[in-house]
Amino acid sequence: MGxxxxxxxxxxxGRWRLAIMTLLAALPVLTAxxxxxxxxxxSVAEFETVALSxxxxxxxxxxxxxxxxxxxxxxxxxxxxxxxxxLAPLPRWQIAVPKLMAVLTIAVPFAAxxxxxxxxVAFLADPKATVAVTVAAVAAVALYGSAFTWLGLMTxxxxxxxxxxxxxxxxxxxxxxxxxxxLSIRHYALALMHGLDPRRFAGTDHLSLPxxxxxxxxxxxxxxxxxxxxxxxxxxx
Amino acid sequence: MTDSTPVIRVDRxxxxxxxxxxxxxxxFEVRPGITGLLGPNGAGKTTLLRMMTGLAATSTxxxxxxxxxxxxxxxxxxxxxxxxxxxxxxGFMKGREFVTMMGQLRGVERLEEAVDRAIERVDLTxxxxxxxxxxxxxxxxxxxLAATLVHDPEILVLDEPLNGADPRQRVxxxxxxxxxxxxxxxxxxxxxxxxxxEQLAETVxxxxxxxxxxxxxxxxxxxALDQRPYHxxxxxxxxxxxxxxxxxxxxxxxxxxDPDGGLVILSRRVLDLQLELPRLAQxxxxxxxxxxxxxxxxxxxxxxxxxG
Numbered sequence: 001m002g003x004x005x006x007x008x009x010x011x012x013x014g015r016w017r018l019a020i021m022t023l024l025a026a027l028p029v030l031t032a033x034x035x036x037x038x039x040x041x042x043s044v045a046e047f048e049t050v051a052l053s054x055x056x057x058x059x060x061x062x063x064x065x066x067x068x069x070x071x072x073x074x075x076x077x078x079x080x081x082x083x084x085x086x087l088a089p090l091p092r093w094q095i096a097v098p099k100l101m102a103v104l105t106i107a108v109p110f111a112a113x114x115x116x117x118x119x120x121v122a123f124l125a126d127p128k129a130t131v132a133v134t135v136a137a138v139a140a141v142a143l144y145g146s147a148f149t150w151l152g153l154m155t156x157x158x159x160x161x162x163x164x165x166x167x168x169x170x171x172x173x174x175x176x177x178x179x180x181x182x183l184s185i186r187h188y189a190l191a192l193m194h195g196l197d198p199r200r201f202a203g204t205d206h207l208s209l210p211x212x213x214x215x216x217x218x219x220x221x222x223x224x225x226x227x228x229x230x231x232x233x234x235x236x237x
Numbered sequence: 238m239t240d241s242t243p244v245i246r247v248d249r250x251x252x253x254x255x256x257x258x259x260x261x262x263x264x265f266e267v268r269p270g271i272t273g274l275l276g277p278n279g280a281g282k283t284t285l286l287r288m289m290t291g292l293a294a295t296s297t298x299x300x301x302x303x304x305x306x307x308x309x310x311x312x313x314x315x316x317x318x319x320x321x322x323x324x325x326x327x328g329f330m331k332g333r334e335f336v337t338m339m340g341q342l343r344g345v346e347r348l349e350e351a352v353d354r355a356i357e358r359v360d361l362t363x364x365x366x367x368x369x370x371x372x373x374x375x376x377x378x379x380x381x382l383a384a385t386l387v388h389d390p391e392i393l394v395l396d397e398p399l400n401g402a403d404p405r406q407r408v409x410x411x412x413x414x415x416x417x418x419x420x421x422x423x424x425x426x427x428x429x430x431x432x433x434x435e436q437l438a439e440t441v442x443x444x445x446x447x448x449x450x451x452x453x454x455x456x457x458x459x460x461a462l463d464q465r466p467y468h469x470x471x472x473x474x475x476x477x478x479x480x481x482x483x484x485x486x487x488x489x490x491x492x493x494x495d496p497d498g499g500l501v502i503l504s505r506r507v508l509d510l511q512l513e514l515p516r517l518a519q520x521x522x523x524x525x526x527x528x529x530x531x532x533x534x535x536x537x538x539x540x541x542x543x544x545g
Binding site for chain 1: 287290291292293294309311312313314315317319321323325326327329330338339341342343344384
């Protein structure tokens with residue numbers, strides 16, 4: 001598994017990709033700082049809507065993860081080097097798991113640092129709220145990572161399909177069709193955040209913490225299982 | 238070799254993509270030694286090789302390797318070495334790193350020794366510490382072959398392995414493949430360079446339009462095509478007289494005079510012609526200067542099949 005993991009890290013850690021991710025990760029921190037410097041201090045709900053829900057959970061985390069996770073397999077499918085791995089005498093999970101671990105290794109630090117600093121700046125060093133925001137961001141990375149890694153195996157257009165999911169499904173439809181939230185990674189992550197610090201993030205209609213944990217585990221494990229299954233069944237170019 | 242146990246069995250295998258049939262009802266066996274897979278572009282060779290290595294599923298039929306289904310059978314892949322036709326490599330990796338990684342993935346013991354051996358075999362020791370992105374096409378192919386050999390597989394499946402190789406590299410490559418075959422390995426290689434298949438392969442599988450048009454030794458395939466006449470060119474000192482005599486040979490279908498003074502005889506049974514022609518010429522006092530088959534190359538056999 002170590003070979004697949006190291007190979008994937010080298011494939012994904014391109015200089016340009018890391019630079020763009022750094023830029024994206026800095027955006028919510030800057031936004032939080034700017035909001036706090038404005039004359040009228042925002043309410044928690046306003047801050048959550050702008051910095052956490054829309055920016056961090058709604059765009060930065062999914063976009064950062066999409067850029068990495070979609071490439072974990074789809075680049076190899078496209079340049080036809082995936083056979084180097086699939087013709088190895090390894091159970092398919094020993095290919096899918098290290099791939100996903102490499103995705104998380106790269107994406108988690110960006111999302112975690114970004115979320116931690118955003119929470120720290122916004123909640124004036126309230127540790128509970130900061131931890132809630134950080135844990136939710138890390139969970140979101142894991143969930144998006146698992147989903148988009150699978151997507152990269154399903155289509156070479158994973159970036160486009162992933163963008164449609166993030167922008168249309170999570171950003172647009174879930175705003176006015178409440179049922180859509182049940183199938184939204186963004187809302188699972190926000191539910192975790194609410195559950196971890198209900199005092200700070202009270203009065204919303206998200207899932208309960210136990211439900212959010214269970215759903216998150218199912219989504220993470222489910223997409224990982226689908227990736228393994230896909231590796232077993234797909235025609236490798 | 239022909240008495241040995243089949244290593245790969247392809248049994249009534251078909252594969253289609255939508256309405257396009259890429260491979261249709263193919264059945265054959267591959268035994269130790271070198272087997273050449275030959276056919277024009279789009280004939281279904283690569284699809285067939287992908288099914289033989291488990292990379293692609295069959296639509297119908299089965300492929301077994303050492304008696305086991307090859308698809309979704311990772312433990313079996315330890316015995317297989319596959320080099321696809323695609324030349325993409327990890328450009329950021331050095332040649333040695335690539336071979337080492339492939340060895341690790343295949344659970345090679347005493348890895349460093351195995352890597353040294355594989356790289357030596359392809360004669361790239363001097364270039365092993367250079368990034369593969371800087372290699373020529375031929376060097377990339379050789380380093381990919383080293384990576385294919387690092388785990389010492391019993392079966393090698395090589396799709397167009399000589400692509401991009403210069404003449405010196407081709408000779409080295411051919412020598413290496415013969416050596417590997419002599420060690421008892423089963424090698425299946427595809428190539429569009431007919432001469433190479435003819436020179437290398439003990440057995441030829443001819444694939445045309447997704448079907449197995451013929452299989453066996455090159456000459457056996459040619460013999461199986463007896464319904465088509467052989468073209469034999471004869472150069473002599475009295476072509477018109479010899480032409481008149483040659484039409485009397487039972488197996489001769491036609492005799493044409495070349496503008497340059499030669500004869501082209503069409504015969505269905507070339508052995509008869511070989512016996513009769515010298516006898517006729519001698520009795521008529523005609524001196525034969527050259528007798529050469531015009532279509533005894535793999536290319537001409539292949540051409541017949543494609544036309545057919």
